[in-house]
Amino acid sequence: MLAFENVSLNYGSFRALDEVSLHANEGELVVLLGANGAGKSSIFLAASGLQKACAGSIRYGDCQLVGMKPSRIVEQGVVQCPEGRKLFPGMSVMKNLMLGAYVHRRDKTGNRKRLDEVMALFPVLEHKQNDPAGSLSGGQQQMVAIGRALMGRPKVLLLDEPSLGLAPLVVKQVFEVISQINRAGTTVLLAEQNAFAALKIAHRAYVLERGRIVLEGDRDSLMSNEAIRKAYIGT
Amino acid sequence: MMRLNAKLGWIMLLVLGLVFPFLAGNDYHLTVMSTAYIYVLATLGLNLVTGYTGQYNLAHAGFMAVGAYTVGILTVDYQVPFWIAFVLAGPVAALLGFFIGIVSLRLKGHYFSIFTLCVGYILFLVIEKWESLTHGTVGIIGIPAPSPIGPLTFDSPRALYYLVFFFLVVGLWVMHRIVSSLLGRTFMAIRNGDDLAESLGINLMRNKLLAFMLSVFYAGLAGGLYAGFVRFLGPGIAGVEHTFDMTMYMLVGGIGTLLGPVLGGLTVPWITQTLQWLQEYRFLVFGPILVLLVIFVPHGIVGSFIAWRARKAAQPHGSGHA
Numbered sequence: 001m002l003a004f005e006n007v008s009l010n011y012g013s014f015r016a017l018d019e020v021s022l023h024a025n026e027g028e029l030v031v032l033l034g035a036n037g038a039g040k041s042s043i044f045l046a047a048s049g050l051q052k053a054c055a056g057s058i059r060y061g062d063c064q065l066v067g068m069k070p071s072r073i074v075e076q077g078v079v080q081c082p083e084g085r086k087l088f089p090g091m092s093v094m095k096n097l098m099l100g101a102y103v104h105r106r107d108k109t110g111n112r113k114r115l116d117e118v119m120a121l122f123p124v125l126e127h128k129q130n131d132p133a134g135s136l137s138g139g140q141q142q143m144v145a146i147g148r149a150l151m152g153r154p155k156v157l158l159l160d161e162p163s164l165g166l167a168p169l170v171v172k173q174v175f176e177v178i179s180q181i182n183r184a185g186t187t188v189l190l191a192e193q194n195a196f197a198a199l200k201i202a203h204r205a206y207v208l209e210r211g212r213i214v215l216e217g218d219r220d221s222l223m224s225n226e227a228i229r230k231a232y233i234g235t
Numbered sequence: 236m237m238r239l240n241a242k243l244g245w246i247m248l249l250v251l252g253l254v255f256p257f258l259a260g261n262d263y264h265l266t267v268m269s270t271a272y273i274y275v276l277a278t279l280g281l282n283l284v285t286g287y288t289g290q291y292n293l294a295h296a297g298f299m300a301v302g303a304y305t306v307g308i309l310t311v312d313y314q315v316p317f318w319i320a321f322v323l324a325g326p327v328a329a330l331l332g333f334f335i336g337i338v339s340l341r342l343k344g345h346y347f348s349i350f351t352l353c354v355g356y357i358l359f360l361v362i363e364k365w366e367s368l369t370h371g372t373v374g375i376i377g378i379p380a381p382s383p384i385g386p387l388t389f390d391s392p393r394a395l396y397y398l399v400f401f402f403l404v405v406g407l408w409v410m411h412r413i414v415s416s417l418l419g420r421t422f423m424a425i426r427n428g429d430d431l432a433e434s435l436g437i438n439l440m441r442n443k444l445l446a447f448m449l450s451v452f453y454a455g456l457a458g459g460l461y462a463g464f465v466r467f468l469g470p471g472i473a474g475v476e477h478t479f480d481m482t483m484y485m486l487v488g489g490i491g492t493l494l495g496p497v498l499g500g501l502t503v504p505w506i507t508q509t510l511q512w513l514q515e516y517r518f519l520v521f522g523p524i525l526v527l528l529v530i531f532v533p534h535g536i537v538g539s540f541i542a543w544r545a546r547k548a549a550q551p552h553g554s555g556h557a
Contacts, residue, residue, distance in 0.1 A: 050430050074436030086431050088424065098417070099424055103436035105417055135549070152436060 001025045002047065002078065002156050002187065007056035007066075009042050009211075016042040018211040019056065024156065024189050029182040031198045032191040033232055034208035040191035041083055042211070044158045047189075048080040049073045060156065075103050077155035083191075084164060085145040089134025093125055096133045096144050100151030111151070118147040121177055139170035146177065156187045163194045175201055195232030199223055207232075248497070252400050262392040267508060268501075269392070269399045273460050275500035276406045278481040280453025285482075286491035287414055288446040289426030290340065293478050294351040297358030298328045298451035300473035302458025304362060307375035307468045317382045321459045328455025329448045336447040340440060343429065355475050363470040374469035381463045395464055402460055406453060411493055413449065422446050426491075483525060489537030498536050 002024045009017035017039050024030040032040045045051040047058055049070040058065040065073055087096050097118065101111045119126050122143040128136060133144055142162055149157060159178065163171040171194060179201040182188045192198035199205060205222050207215035215228070222228050259265050281295045302324035309320035339350045362369045369375070381389040381398060389398050413419050421442050424432040433439055462468055480503075481496075488499025510517035532539055 048434055050433060069438070070433035071436045071438040074434070079436075080434045082431060082434055086428070088420075088427055091420065091423070095420055099420055099435055102417075102421065132545075148435075 003059045005057045007046055007053045007058060009046050009051055009053050016211050020213055022206050024187050026187055028203045029188045031202040031205040033195050033205055038208040039211040040208060041160055044080055044160050047158060074152055079149050079152040079154035080158040081145050081149035083160035085141045087133040087141055087144055090132055092130050093133050093144055094129040097147050097151050100148030114151055118150050122147055139166050142174055154186055159190045161191055256393045256396055265392045265396045269396045271501055271504045272399045272403045273457050275497055276403050277454045277457035278484045278496035278500050279406055279410050280450040281481050282485050282496045284446045284450035288422040291348045292351045293348050294355035295454050295481055296477035297355040297473045298454035299458040300362060301331055302328045302455030303462040303468050304369055306459045306462035307378050310379050311375050311377060317379050324459025325452045325456040329452040332448045332451035336444045340443045359470055359473040362473050376467055378462050378466040399460055487535055489535030492537040495535050495537045
């Protein structure tokens with residue numbers, strides 16, 4: 001399991017994370033809720049090693065992730081799917097996916113098996129595999145981004161705002177797939193502003209405000225929480 | 236269809252290269268073309284680290300000079316046979332690239348470029364001032380021509396042309412293999428952004444260093460050819476203006492493409508040749524052309540062609556994807 005203990009992160013003098021403690025048990029789907037700038041992405045950057053936490057510890061199993069190289073963290077099975085998709089637009093869908101399997105590049109048969117699984121999850125990509133990723137629709141690009149992360153064979157998948165800029169119907173599809181990935185055994189940490197859709201598929205959630213965790217609980221307790229309903233769900 | 240066209244184009248270029256000596260009016264044309272090939276070979280290397288990996292190295296000519304001086308010093312001062320010295324040119328440049336890369340690649344973006352600009356100048360100064368090793372400003376005179384291999388002799392401009400052409404073709408083929416492999420896509424992932432590459436599990440330093448070493452290996456190899464072809468070396472070949480020339484070839488032809496350095500490296504020298512009569516004033520013509528090019532055709536000849544084809548394919552009645 002993945003556990004943050006009193007993690008702080010600064011950008012210069014700006015404190016992005018202030019003694020954040022959270023955890024995701026094996027097989028759980030945990031949602032991080034919060035407005036822009038609340039610190040959701042910073043949690044992912046700290047977990048994936050792209051930003052070094054200045055205090056606290058991030059443990060994954062027996063490993064201390066703070067101070068570990070990002071490439072080593074991916075090898076451990078903690079894989080990030082960054083915000084805003086960030087594909088390689090000129091490369092074909094297939095090449096984008098295969099770059100996700102970078103750390104397993106020597107295991108050709110394993111990758112082929114994994115690719116079949118990803119294609120089964122996103123059948124629409126099957127006949128788009130030779131198209132440049134930049135020519136796909138937003139929803140399809142998000143599928144490639146998630147697929148690319150899955151090619152890294154994550155044990156913990158960090159998904160940063162996968163619904164960003166997608167049409168409501170497509171958002172629904174994407175969340176269904178995320179739920180499916182989780183049910184297949186992958187631990188998922190999902191950052192979202194789309195609280196209602198995210199909570200529906202979550203086991204537990206944390207609410208962040210200005211770099212601090214202000215609320216945590218399981219799905220039902222947060223869904224029925226008045227403050228949450230007002231602030232994030234809007235009913 | 237498209238892949239077939241690309242293959243056909245390369246074959247046409249190959250044939251053109253092979254018959255060029257029979258079309259060329261005189262030895263001078265052969266010399267100009269051979270020199271252009273040597274610089275194209277070096278530019279292929281620069282394009283790997285700058286165009287494909289996104290790290291703009293401004294010391295490239297310095298590494299080319301290291302390869303050239305490896306051949307010059309070993310053959311003239313130590314009587315090492317040409318081909319043995321030549322084989323060492325690439326590895327010596329790559330070894331130096333390892334040490335310089337390990338320091339300079341810690342810097343990102345423009346800082347890396349500024350650092351390598353200094354490295355290039357230091358290489359130039361070392362060559363100019365270390366007289367006991369490099370003969371200083373006097374230069375190295377009397378480098379032997381490439382010695383015969385079996386029945387092949389390299390004592391005529393035409394034979395030398397084919398020798399240089401051979402290495403260019405091999406260099407292009409190897410580069411094609413590199414950039415169309417996972418390694419090449421790894422480099423391109425780094426060009427797209429350090430963070431994104433790292434989040435895919437790519438070890439940044441190791442791959443940047445590898446790209447840098449491969450790149451300067453090409454420079455060293457081209458330098459070795461230069462030494463055997465021109466047979467005289469002065470510190471001038473390490474000058475940063477040669478790096479800028481190669482950058483121009485890359486920009487005119489199309490940065491980050493395989494064909495770009497070839498097109499740029501062949502057209503630009505011929506244009507400069509025809510503008511010879513303007514003497515140094517030709518840069519008054521050339522400078523503005525370059526500025527306009529960077530503004531309006533930033534992806535060069537090849538890049539613009541690819542963009543045009545993509546636009547055409549995107550039209551409803553286009554023939555589908557490339």
